[in-house]
Amino acid sequence: MTTQAVNGSGTQGAAGGAPERWREREDEDSLFRQLRLTVRQGLEVDGDTPAGTWEALTQVGAWEFALPIEKEGLDLGQAVLAMVCEEAGNAMQPVPLADTLLALDVLAALGPLAPEGTDDLLDRVRAGELRLAVPGRLPDPRGAVPPGIAWKPDGDGAGVVLTGTGGPFAAGVGPDALLVLASGPDGPCVALVDLPAAGVSVRPLRDHGGGAVAGAVFDEARIPAGAVLLRGLAAEQALARVGLRAAVHQASLLAGITAAALTAVVSRIRGRQQFGQALVKHQGPRLRVAGLLARLDAVRWAVGDAARDLDEGRLTPGEAAGLIALTAETTLDVTRDAVHLHGASGLVRDGLVAGCYRRAAWEALRCGRPAQLWDTAAHTP
Secondary structure, three states: OOOOOEEOOEEOOOOOOOOOOOOOOOOOOHHHHHHHHHHHHHHHHHOOOHHHHHHHHHHOOHHHHHOOHHHOOOOOOHHHHHHHHHHHHHHOOOOOHHHHHHHHHHHHOOHHHOOOOHHHHHHHHHOOOOOEEOOOOOOOOOOOOOOOEEEEEOOOOOOEEEEEEEEEEEOOOOOOEEEEEEEEOOEEEEEEEEOOEOOEEEEEEOOOOOOOEEEEEEEEEEEOHHHEEEEOHHHHHHHHHHHHHHHHHHHHHHHHHHHHHHHHHHHHHHHOEEOOEEHHHOHHHHHHHHHHHHHHHHHHHHHHHHHHHHHOOOOOHHHHHHHHHHHHHHHHHHHHHHHHHHHHHHHOOOOHHHHHHHHHHHHOOOOOOHHHHHHHHHHOO
């Protein structure tokens, strides 16, 4: 990582230059670094709105990055996907990126279980025409389905009936379909529900400054057999695999949100005056920010190492649970301190720091509560 330490007069570099980002790693090779730069520039140029961010991700080929070669993808690996999630998190636009990656992972791995039209669905995602959201929490690193939505068989057919609520999830771009994870009498169930659908309503939740967010309500929604992707043992096996990836993707997204908050903090303490001099010249704030940057560094290294372990089949559910717990706690702590370091302006609803803080409040819990995840990490191999 490029060293950018806080010194007596601020951070290294000209005070009037572009804000530093503490997000480069020395072990990234030149091709990876160029790919990161391409994604970052695409988001900076076109990602000033959620729709623009979605279009930018599509233009750089983010969906091809995730798909295997046999599905006409590039299969660039989890380290690249983690980088994309981090850059999207830093852009602070509420798009269902981790949700769509999870859905692509499930759809691409169905094999002989894939319903008719799956290839068309993947083509639509590649073209940016199918936004997929997961209502509620993502599966935990062991693949366990979160509570909230239940399923039961629909009479004698192969369809299911869904009941319950799921949320929150990013809704800066309205989802075209929901990938529903439900629990039931025969284990978990995974269904792809096109919107609009009878008995399914997507309800906007109050935006407290972190961007558009929504929840989904299922009122005895009858889902036909063709929309039920997996259930029972097959669903358990698939979710155990994608749960590990979801943890790495969500941890990367949170690292990006943390980086956005810290970039704003450094800019703020340089310009804010206290007792006749810049706040950055006071030892207390300077050391505090340095500590926050060190925590972000630790998280980024942990995420990068976990992504590589995932590519090589070495990442365990216990390690993934510890990763997302560490990242969630760090994001919550750093964004809270960022609000404090901003003073009263940190509470402005439309401000970046307030947005990071409020979005982190629910994004950090999407794979489970940190206390539960630490317990999982301690008791799971």
